[in-house]
Amino acid sequence: xxxxxxxxxxxxxxxxxxxxxxxxxxxxxxxxxxxxxxxxxxxxxxxxxxxxxxxxxxxxxxxxxxxxxxxxxxxxxxxxxxxxxxxxxxxxxxxxxxxxxxxxxxxxxxxxxxxxxxxxxxxxxxxxxxxxxxxxxxxxxxxxxxxxxxxxxxxxxxxxxxxxxxxxxxxxxxxxxxxxxxxxxxxxxxxxxxxxxxxxxxxxxxxxxxxxxxxxxxxxxxxxxxxxxxxxxxxxxxxxxxxxxxxxxxxxxxxxxxxxxxxxxxx
Amino acid sequence: xxxxxxxxxxxxxxxxxxxxxxxxxxxxxxxxxxxxxxxxxxxxxxxxxxxxxxxxxxxxxxxxxxxxxxxxxxxxxxxxxxxxxxxxxxxxxxxxxxxxxxxxxxxxxxxxxxxxxxxxxxxxxxxxxxxxxxxxxxxxxxxxxxxxxxxxxxxxxxxxxxxxxxxxxxxxxxxxxxxxxxxxxxxxxxxxxxxxxxxxxxxxxxxxxxxxxxxxxxxxxxxxxxxxxxxxxxxxxxxxxxxxxxxxxxxxxxxxxxxxxxxxxxxxxxxxxxxxx
Numbered sequence: 350x351x352x353x354x355x356x357x358x359x360x361x362x363x364x365x366x367x368x369x370x371x372x373x374x375x376x377x378x379x380x381x382x383x384x385x386x387x388x389x390x391x392x393x394x395x396x397x398x399x400x401x402x403x404x405x406x407x408x409x410x411x412x413x414x415x416x417x418x419x420x421x422x423x424x425x426x427x428x429x430x431x432x433x434x435x436x437x438x439x440x441x442x443x444x445x446x447x448x449x450x451x452x453x454x455x456x457x458x459x460x461x462x463x464x465x466x467x468x469x470x471x472x473x474x475x476x477x478x479x480x481x482x483x484x485x486x487x488x489x490x491x492x493x494x495x496x497x498x499x500x501x502x503x504x505x506x507x508x509x510x511x512x513x514x515x516x517x518x519x520x521x522x523x524x525x526x527x528x529x530x531x532x533x534x535x536x537x538x539x540x541x542x543x544x545x546x547x548x549x550x551x552x553x554x555x556x557x558x559x560x561x562x563x564x565x566x567x568x569x570x571x572x573x574x575x576x577x578x579x580x581x582x583x584x585x586x587x588x589x590x591x592x593x594x595x596x597x598x599x600x601x602x603x604x605x606x607x608x609x610x611x612x613x614x615x616x
Numbered sequence: 617x618x619x620x621x622x623x624x625x626x627x628x629x630x631x632x633x634x635x636x637x638x639x640x641x642x643x644x645x646x647x648x649x650x651x652x653x654x655x656x657x658x659x660x661x662x663x664x665x666x667x668x669x670x671x672x673x674x675x676x677x678x679x680x681x682x683x684x685x686x687x688x689x690x691x692x693x694x695x696x697x698x699x700x701x702x703x704x705x706x707x708x709x710x711x712x713x714x715x716x717x718x719x720x721x722x723x724x725x726x727x728x729x730x731x732x733x734x735x736x737x738x739x740x741x742x743x744x745x746x747x748x749x750x751x752x753x754x755x756x757x758x759x760x761x762x763x764x765x766x767x768x769x770x771x772x773x774x775x776x777x778x779x780x781x782x783x784x785x786x787x788x789x790x791x792x793x794x795x796x797x798x799x800x801x802x803x804x805x806x807x808x809x810x811x812x813x814x815x816x817x818x819x820x821x822x823x824x825x826x827x828x829x830x831x832x833x834x835x836x837x838x839x840x841x842x843x844x845x846x847x848x849x850x851x852x853x854x855x856x857x858x859x860x861x862x863x864x865x866x867x868x869x870x871x872x873x874x875x876x877x878x879x880x881x882x883x884x885x886x887x888x889x890x891x892x893x
Contacts, residue, residue, distance in 0.1 A: 426644075434645030440652055447873040448866055449835035451846060456862050463859060549728075556730035560839055567733055574740060581741035588729045588737060595728035 394573040394583070401569030402590055408486055408555050408565065413548065415491040420498025427503050438499070445496035450489070450554050457489040458482070458561050486558035494551050501543035505536050538609045545602040552594055566590050659863060666860050675852045675861070682848030683868060685762075689837065689844060690830045693766055697773035704778035705785065719778065726775035732836050734772060739764040739840050765837040769830065776826050784819035785811060817888060824880035828873055835869075845869065 426438035445453060458480060465478045509532060517527030559568035566587050574583040636642070707719035726734065742749065742758050749755040757763050788811050796806035838847035849865040852858070 426641075426648075429641045429645070431639070431641040431645040433649045434641050437645060437648035437652055443874070444870070447832075447870045447877075449832040449846065449869055451835040451838070452849075452862065452866055452869060455850075456866065459853075459859060459862065553730040556732045557836070559732075567730070567736070571736065571740075578744060580744040581737065584733060584737040584741045587733050588725070591729045591733060592725065 394569070394577070397564075397569045397573065398566065398586065398590070401564055401566040404483075404563060405552075405555050405565040405590075406594065408483060408490070408558060408563070409548075409552050411483075412487050412490045412494060412551060412555075415487065416494030416498055416551070417544075419491065419495035420502055423495060423499035424502035424506060427499060428506060442496045442499055445492050446500075450493055451557050451560065453493055454486065454489040454557055454561060457492070458485040461485060461488070482558065482561045482563040485561065486555070486563055490551060490554055490558070493554065494547060497547050497550070498544065501540050501547060502536065505540035505543070506532075508539050509535050534609075538613070541602070541606050541609055545599075545606075548598060548602070549595060552598065553591070556591070663860060663863065666858060671852075671856060671858070675848070675856075678843075678848045678852065679845065679864060679868065682843055682845040683872075685842065686831065686834050686844040686846075687872075689762070689766060689769065689842075690827065690834050693769035693773055694777075694827055694830055696766075696770040697777050700770060700774035701777035701781055704774060705781040708778060708782050709785070723775045723779055726772050727779070731768070731772055731833050732839070735765065735768045735836060735840060738768045761837070761840045761842045765834075765840065765842050769834065772833075773826060773830055776829075777823070780819050780822040780826065781815070783822075784815035787818050788814050817891075820884050820887065821880070824876070824884075828876055831872060831876070832869070 423438045423441060426434045427442075429435055429438075448456075462478065462480045465480060469476075469478050513531055513535065514527060517531045522530065555565060556567045559565050559571065562568070570583040570587040574580040577583070704719050704722060707715035708723070710716055738758075739761060742764075746755060746758075749758055757767075792810055792814065793806065796810045801810070834844060835846035837844050838850050841847070843851065845865055845868060849861050853861040
C-alpha cells in the first residue's frame, strides 16, 4: 500500500515538474532568470521559492474542502430548530471570528502539541512529539475558514425561499434529495461571491503559517532575503507571487460563476 | 325537549403535548454543548490551577501595555487610513484614466497580498536601503518597527477603506444627485449634505468590519518585534512555557472584538432609526 502511495506521489511530482510554472522546463525562472539569484538549482533561489509557491497553493487547496464541509454543517446547525445546536454553532463562530488568525494558529499548534504529548505519555510513549506544521496550519485555517463560511452559507440559505423546500416535498423527494437537487445548486449560485472573498482571505492567511516554520512562499523568500541581504527584491517577489495567485483565483472564480449561472435566465 | 342537556361539560385541560422526539439534531446539539461546557470548565480549571500571583504581577501589566499598543496602533492607522482613503476613492472614481488606474493598482496590490508580506516588505525590505534612507534623513522613521507597522497598516487599511467608500458613494442612487442639482445646490454642498450622509450609513457596517479585521490583523506585528498584546503574549510564553499565556490573550482579544461588535450594532441601530418601518 505504501509503495502505491509513493508511486502516486512520484508520478504527481514528475507531472508537476514538467508543468511547473516557475522552475519547470518552460518555467518563468528558468526562462528569464537563468543566471540571476532566482535561478533554479544550486546557484539560485528559484527552486526554493517554487517549492514555497507549491506549499502555499497546496495548503490553501487542502484547507478549502475541510473548511467548506465544516462550514456547511455549521450553517445547517445554525438554522436548526434545536436550540442547543444553534447555540453551540454560534459559540463556534463567535470564538473563531473574534480571535486573530495568528493566535488561533499558535493555540492550535502548541495546544495540539501539548494534547498529543500528554496522550502519548499516558499510553506510555517516551519521547517528544512534533506536530506537523502543515497539519496544524490546515486545522487552524480550516477552523477560521469554516466559521466565516458558515455565515456566508447561512445568508445564502436565508435567500432561498421556503417554497423551494415545499416544492421538493410536494414532489415526494426525500429531505436529503431536496437538499442535493434543489437547494444546493441555488445555494452555490448565491454563495459564490462570498466564498470567493473567503478563498482570497484564506490564500492570504496561509502566509501566517510561515511563522510556525512551514516553508511557504514567505518563509522561503525570507530565508533568501536574509542570506543574500537583498530583502526588498525577495519580499517584492513574494508579493508578486501572491498577486499571481490572487489573479489566477479571480480568473477561476469568474469562470465558476459563469458555469453556475449557465442556466439562469438572462435579465 | 327533555333530552337536551342543560348542563355544559366543564372546560377540560388540553391534551398533554406529545413528547419532543429525540432527533439527531437534538443529540448532536447536546453533544456539542457538552463539548463546549467541558472545554470551558477545563480551561477554567487550568487557569485556576495554574494561577500564579507572581506571574500575574509580573506579566499582567505587560499585557495591559500590550493592549494599549495594539489599540493605539489600530486607532491611529484606521484614522490615518481614512484620511488617505479619501483621495484614493476619488481617484478611483475619476474620469482621468491615469488617476483611476493608479488607484486601482494600489488597491489591487494591498488587497491581493498578505498583510504580513507587506509588513516584511516595508520593515526588512526598506531596511536594506538604509544608506539611501539615511541620506534622505528618513532612517529614524524606518529604523523603528512600530513606525513601519503603522505605515504598513495605514497603507493597507487605506486601500480597503477606499473600496468601502467608493462602494458606498456609488450605492447612492442617481436620483439623489439629480435632485440636488434640481434644487440648485452646488456640487460641493450636494456632496457633503446629500450624498455623503447617505453613503456613510451604507459604509458603517463595512467600516466596523474593517476595524475588527485590523485589530485581529495587528497581531502580526509581534513577528517584527513590536510588543503589542500578541508580542507580550509571545514574550510571556517564551519565558514561562505556560500555555495560559495564549488563553489570556485570546480572552482579551475576544473581549475587544465582541465589545466593538456590540458598540457597532448599537451605533448602526441608532443612526438608521429614521429608516425603520
